[in-house]
Each structure stands twice: as C-alpha cells, then as structure tokens.
Amino acid sequence: MRIRKISFMLGIVALVMSSCASLYDHYTYTETISTKVQALSLMNQSDEAYATHEASVIALQNQLQKMLMYEEGKSKNDITIQMWKILNNEEKLIGSYLSLWEEKGTLSRIFINEATPQIEEAFDILIAYEEKKDKKTEAAVIGFINSIKK
Structure with a gap:
C-alpha cells in the first residue's frame, strides 16, 4: 500500500513537471494568429x-x-x-508596409496583392514554429530571418 502511494505521488510529480516543461505557449500561439488576422485585414x-x-x-x-x-x-x-523584431521593424514587412501607406495615403490593389503573401508567410512561419517548436519549423524561421536580413 505504501509503495502504491509513493508510485502514485511520483507519477503526479512527473506529470506536473512534464506539463510545465512544454515549449508550447498557448498565449503566443493565439495572439500570433490574432495579430496575423488583424494585419491582413488592415x-x-x-x-x-x-x-x-x-x-x-x-x-x-x-x-x-x-x-x-x-x-x-x-x-x-x-x-x-x-522574428517579432523583424515584424516591428519599420523598414521591413508589415512595418514598412504601414509606413508606405501613411506616406502615400492609399496603396494600389496590385501592390496590396503582391505584398500580402510575403507578410502572410512571415506570420505562417511563426505560427507553425509556435505550434510545433521542432527542428523543421525552427529551420524555416531561421531561414526566413536570414533572407530578410540580407
């Protein structure tokens, strides 16, 4: 009986520790999706x-x-x-897009259609990374960051 209690307690402790060790951050994941929707809508x-x-x-x-x-x-x-620094940078992606919009007053539908997939890709890569945090999604984010820094 005593061994069962100890085993049960160790099981609970292991479960709690493993759930705390998760790299997945639900807040970041949902807020990144929300920010993407907000950006694309705008x-x-x-x-x-x-x-x-x-x-x-x-x-x-x-x-x-x-x-x-x-x-x-x-x-x-x-x-x-x-990645968030790039998204906040006024000279890259959504930051430069918003600055250009402010400067020009309005943007053409052609420009909007060309810029949207690039910005959408940035968010999609970040969302995939936040969801999985594996080597494949990490490499995608790093590759994207490096391509933007050039």
Missing part, C-alpha cells in the same frame, strides 16, 4: 485613405510591440524574439 483596406484607418494602424503597431515585449520576457526565446 492591409486589405489599405486601398482606402490612411487617415480613415489610422486608429487601426496604431492598434496593430501596439499589438506588434506588445508581442515583442512579451516574447522578450521569456527565457531561451531568441528565434521568436528575432
């Missing part, structure tokens, strides 16, 4: 006047910054941090 409206959507642009920029700050607060998270 991009789809960028053929309209920037001034009309300025509050939404600021909300997206705040969301991007929030995610970067959240990820910087976690340890052993360099790859994800690098």
